[in-house]
Amino acid sequence: MHWILFSVIFYSSKVICSDLKKTQEPEQVHIAFGSDPTQTIAITWSTNEPTPESAVLYGKNDLSIKAVGTSREFVDAGPEKRVRYIHRVKLLDLEPGASYLYKCGSNVGWSKTFSFRTANSSEDWSPRVAVFGDLGVANARILPFLKNDVEKKLYDAVIHVGDFGYDLEENNGELGDEFMRLIEPVAANVSYMVCPGNHEQAYNFSHYKERFTMPGDTENLYYSFDLGPAHFISIDSEAYYYLNYGKSLLINQYEWLVNDLKEANKPENRQKRPWIIVYGHKPMYCSNVWMDDCAFKTAKVRVGLPGKKWYEYGLEELFYNAGVDLEFWGHQHSYERLWPVYDYQVKNGSTENPNTNPKGPIQITTGVAGSKYNVTVFKEFKPEWSAVRSVEYGYSILEIHNRTHIHFQHLSVDKGGEVIDETWIIKDHHEPYKRF
Ligand SMILES: [Fe+2]
Structure with a gap:
């Protein structure tokens, strides 16, 4: 009898111990550029229980260097108030253009070993970036293709322009865990850069803010970074739509944008990094x-919000005046590349070569990674500012060749990864369009 009782207690404690250990093991590992992509990488992961420390072991050929970071208790605001621990470690002073191995965790459990490459410090470098929006758990169409590309180390960064999982907070945040696990083979091996979409709005975007680690100190909402000959700017379009969380975010972001664009346009900066790319x-x-907001001329991101005299904080005029070259968006579950455009006027470089020395920014909506809600079809009538449209699932690839040439491609995964649209964007010089 005693023996049976002992066995039951021993077995139960073994089960409890192994469960506890399991929940302390790192999962949902993902990385992102720090403020300087040539030298800093932020590594983020999750555990269900607290751990003795949040550490990363890394090195160029082995795991001999140790960096320690912090962890934060993240309580989901859903009915079960489920708790997760989000761990963050910033690797500093890395060698530019170098490959590193790493694993993360603590002495109660380590992740498997992943790798990343820091950005090259030269502006004479041709970074390749995958761009897409609207990727869910239930219909993650592009993921096998993306995983394959990342295994081949094709990209220097991946940009996901909002709407994750559908939705991260679902089922007390379990769907968010599932989504972050799903993207781990991609996001643990290449910087996974993000911006918030409307599907992240629950509890004031808390899952988005807590789960990612972007550069800057704006809770991942807006930031910028340099990559080779390009300056990338990530913005929170939702600041224009979820005013129930306050208008100050929109105003702060706008003021930050004005300054960031001014800085990027200083002659010494624009000469080094002439491409300005917003997403x-x-x-x-x-x-x-x-018939969403973008179907109307009063689209809030374009013209801003009604102010005392006229609309305020609109982005189209700001980007035009700052000579922004390229803009990426999602939200519409389709692919649409525009001709260079400003205020509904086509601003082609020439009839023969519209994207050579264009007289306005080129905007591309690439929201067909695989949302839960399938694709969004187009109106039969194609406006004159719209160049190419597709409702096949897919993603876009941006190759910033040098200071004057960008090669852009859009792939259809419905057609096995076939390129269904491509163009060269050529600019002999970059400056605010007003001077043209
Ligand atoms: Fe959306």
Whole structure:
């Protein structure tokens, strides 16, 4: 009898111990550029229980260097108030253009070993970036293709322009865990850069803010970084739509944007990094049947909000005046590349070569990674500012060749990864369009 009782207690404690150990093991590992992509990488992961420390072991050929970071208790605001621990470690003073191995965790459990490459410090470097929006758990169409590309080390960064999982907070946040596990083979091996979409709005974007680690100190909402000959700017389009969380975010972001664009346009900076590329979730233009905000000339990201005299904080004029070259958006579950455009006027470089020395920014909506809600079809009538449209699932690839040439491609995964749209964007010089 005693023996049976002992066995039951021993077995139960073994089960409890192994469960506890399991929950202390790192999962959902993902990385992102720090403020200087040539030298800093932020590594983020999750555990269900607290751990003795949050550490990363890393090195170029082995795991001989140790960096320690912090962890934060993240309580989901859903009915079960489920708790997760989000661990963050910043690797500093890395060698530019170098490959590293790493694993993360603590002495109660380590992740498997992943790898990453820091950005090259030269502006004479051709970074390749995958861009897409609207990727869910239930219909993650592009993921096998993306995993394959990342295994081949094709990208220097991946940009996901909002709407994750559908939705991260679902089922007390378990769907968010599932999504972050799903993208781990991609996001643990290449910087996974993000901006918020409308599907992240629950509990004031808390899952988005807590689960990612972007550069800057704006809770991942807006930031910028340099990559080779390009300056990338990530914005929170949702600041224009979720005013129930306050208008100050929109104003702060706008003021930050004005300064960031001014800095990027200083002659010494624009000469080194002439391409200015912006990404956010909600587009300024769209020609889908779904009559969303972008279907109207009053699209909030484009013209701003009604102010005392006229609309305020609109982004189209700001980007035009700052000579922004390229803008990426999602939200519409389709692919639509625009001709260079400003204020609904086509600003082609020439009839023969519209994207050579364009007289306005080129905007691309690439929201067909695989949302839960399938694709959004287009109106039969194609507006004159719309160049190419597709409702096949897919993603976009940006190759910033040098200071004057960008090669852009859009792939269809419905057609096995076939390139269904491509163009060269050529600019002999970059400056605010007003001077043209
Ligand atoms: Fe959206």
